[in-house]
Amino acid sequence: xxxxxxxxxxxxxxxxxxxxxxxxxxxxxxxxxxxxxxxxxxxxxxxxxxxxxxxxxxxxxxxxxxxxxxxxxxxxxxxxxxxxxxxxxxxxxxxxxxxxxxxxxxxxxxxxxxxxxxxxxxxxxxxxxxxxxxxxxxxxxxxxxxxxxxxxxxxxxxxxxxxxxxxxxxxxxxxxxxxxxxxxxxxxxxxxxxxxxxxxxxxxxxxxxxxxxxxxxxxxxxxxxxxxxxxxxxxxxxxxxxxxxxxx
Amino acid sequence: xxxxxxxxxxxxxxxxxxxxxxxxxxxxxxxxxxxxxxxxxxxxxxxxxxxxxxxxxxxxxxxxxxxxxxxxxxxxxxxxxxxxxxxxxxxxxxxxxxxxxxxxxxxxxxxxxxxxxxxxxxxxxxxxxxxxxxxxxxxxxxxxxxxxxxxxxxxxxxxxxxxxxxxxxxxxxxxxxxxxxxxxxxxxxxxxxxxxxxxxxxxxxxxxxxxxxxxxxxxxxxxxxxxxxxxxxxxxxxxxxxxxxxxxxxxxxxxxxxxxxxxxxxxxxxxxxxxxxxxxxxxxxxxxxxxxxxxxxxxxxxxxxxxxxxxxxxxxxxxxxxxxxxxxxxxxxxxxxxxxx
Numbered sequence: 001x002x003x004x005x006x007x008x009x010x011x012x013x014x015x016x017x018x019x020x021x022x023x024x025x026x027x028x029x030x031x032x033x034x035x036x037x038x039x040x041x042x043x044x045x046x047x048x049x050x051x052x053x054x055x056x057x058x059x060x061x062x063x064x065x066x067x068x069x070x071x072x073x074x075x076x077x078x079x080x081x082x083x084x085x086x087x088x089x090x091x092x093x094x095x096x097x098x099x100x101x102x103x104x105x106x107x108x109x110x111x112x113x114x115x116x117x118x119x120x121x122x123x124x125x126x127x128x129x130x131x132x133x134x135x136x137x138x139x140x141x142x143x144x145x146x147x148x149x150x151x152x153x154x155x156x157x158x159x160x161x162x163x164x165x166x167x168x169x170x171x172x173x174x175x176x177x178x179x180x181x182x183x184x185x186x187x188x189x190x191x192x193x194x195x196x197x198x199x200x201x202x203x204x205x206x207x208x209x210x211x212x213x214x215x216x217x218x219x220x221x222x223x224x225x226x227x228x229x230x231x232x233x234x235x236x237x238x239x240x241x242x243x244x245x246x247x248x
Numbered sequence: 249x250x251x252x253x254x255x256x257x258x259x260x261x262x263x264x265x266x267x268x269x270x271x272x273x274x275x276x277x278x279x280x281x282x283x284x285x286x287x288x289x290x291x292x293x294x295x296x297x298x299x300x301x302x303x304x305x306x307x308x309x310x311x312x313x314x315x316x317x318x319x320x321x322x323x324x325x326x327x328x329x330x331x332x333x334x335x336x337x338x339x340x341x342x343x344x345x346x347x348x349x350x351x352x353x354x355x356x357x358x359x360x361x362x363x364x365x366x367x368x369x370x371x372x373x374x375x376x377x378x379x380x381x382x383x384x385x386x387x388x389x390x391x392x393x394x395x396x397x398x399x400x401x402x403x404x405x406x407x408x409x410x411x412x413x414x415x416x417x418x419x420x421x422x423x424x425x426x427x428x429x430x431x432x433x434x435x436x437x438x439x440x441x442x443x444x445x446x447x448x449x450x451x452x453x454x455x456x457x458x459x460x461x462x463x464x465x466x467x468x469x470x471x472x473x474x475x476x477x478x479x480x481x482x483x484x485x486x487x488x489x490x491x492x493x494x495x496x497x498x499x500x501x502x503x504x505x506x507x508x509x510x511x512x513x514x515x516x517x518x519x520x521x522x523x524x525x526x527x528x529x530x531x532x533x534x535x536x537x538x539x540x541x542x543x544x545x546x547x548x549x550x551x552x553x554x555x556x557x558x559x560x561x562x563x564x565x566x567x568x569x570x571x572x573x574x575x576x577x578x579x580x581x582x583x584x585x586x587x588x589x
Binding site for chain 2: 054055056075076077079080081083084085087089090091092093095096100101104105107108110112113114160
């Protein structure tokens, strides 16, 4: 595949905040329809990388290209039609319903008034069906469990109809059935809809089962692009996460 | 909530607002019958002391209540959305403190020979507007540098604290007679608004209301938090500047003409969200226009103490009514608030 086919490219990217460098010389080439797990110990730079790749934080150096065009050359509006992000931010809207939340995913596609057309309502219903939340449509957010809320947030990202979806620890505070359900759902999105998923995770078991590629912040703070197999065989996982990583 | 139910609530609110408006025109120390008020309004009466009272005193007061109620309530919605804080109101940016500071300064200068400005209501309003806008631009200038809303909120409250302490110092050195002018101003007053002031007040508030409605799509996305809003295509800087400008202008101008009117701006957005069971800003802003106007008209009627010759300061009435409303909503929805705020 040629350079043009890459959905996401970084060239000599340096990330960090307030002048503090977290990681340098990041050169990523990501092809579409892949599931990428972003791993590393706490504070290694996972969130900062995600914030930088989604344009929320500025790169200290180097460039990021999405579909061959530098990220700064996109307006915030254009970017919202290219990439969706599921954050762990708390949503402070007591009266909001699941349908309204998912509907916000359609905002980049609506006009000045934000009115949802028939097509938008269809996309909302499809997204809700995909995450198994159809019957929760009229429920208020404060009545949902963590798993249901996470599924609704993912439905919002699906409704946004973007090629790229970023998720910040999408399964971190979920129980085992919900965790499996969410990760499985993300995998399906890459396979059935050709979406590219980048998610941060601490769960090696799930990563082994579902991730095509791992971006790992290693023990010296460099970002390595590896497969699960390579991580085990090269001893990278052991050096990064310590000897007991397999039992974790 | 179904669309039909929402429309019915709007119709009911519009009727309520209109009824209070007419009732406010009927209320006052001079005894003018409702029929006479209507015939004066529709131009079927010759010029008399009664038509003077209606056109020169009561109509400006009722129009002021209508636009001030609507303007303060919508400013409250904007502030609560910007800061995602249920206690935020039109004055958290410190605009009323800026106005108060200038008014206090004028009162003190009144003692040093500049009192001619005090005798003209518009002169006092003009200085208050200068104070309010100065604080608004200061906050705007800070907002360019400070990127998160919580810090901005704290800075706004600090500016308010700073200006009130300066006001305190000024008060300390002012003679009791002059001080009384200032105290009376802080009570808030709709009767202080004259017909000429309305030519300025109504357009500014109207522009603010229309501008607020025009940014409702971005305000809705802002409910998801600053980061999510950006990721859904909102230009965060532009929307924050718009919110600060609208609130600064509307609340600033209102404070300048009618003094700081408490509680309406904080209570009405809660009342409306509770009434319509929604966070959708098109509904909340439109609902706040009608509800805010109705509530301040109602407060004005109560403050006239119908059947008596005395009138209460409007600020006390809005607090007497506004505070229980907030308490009632919070107690009623305690589960809702506990899980979200």
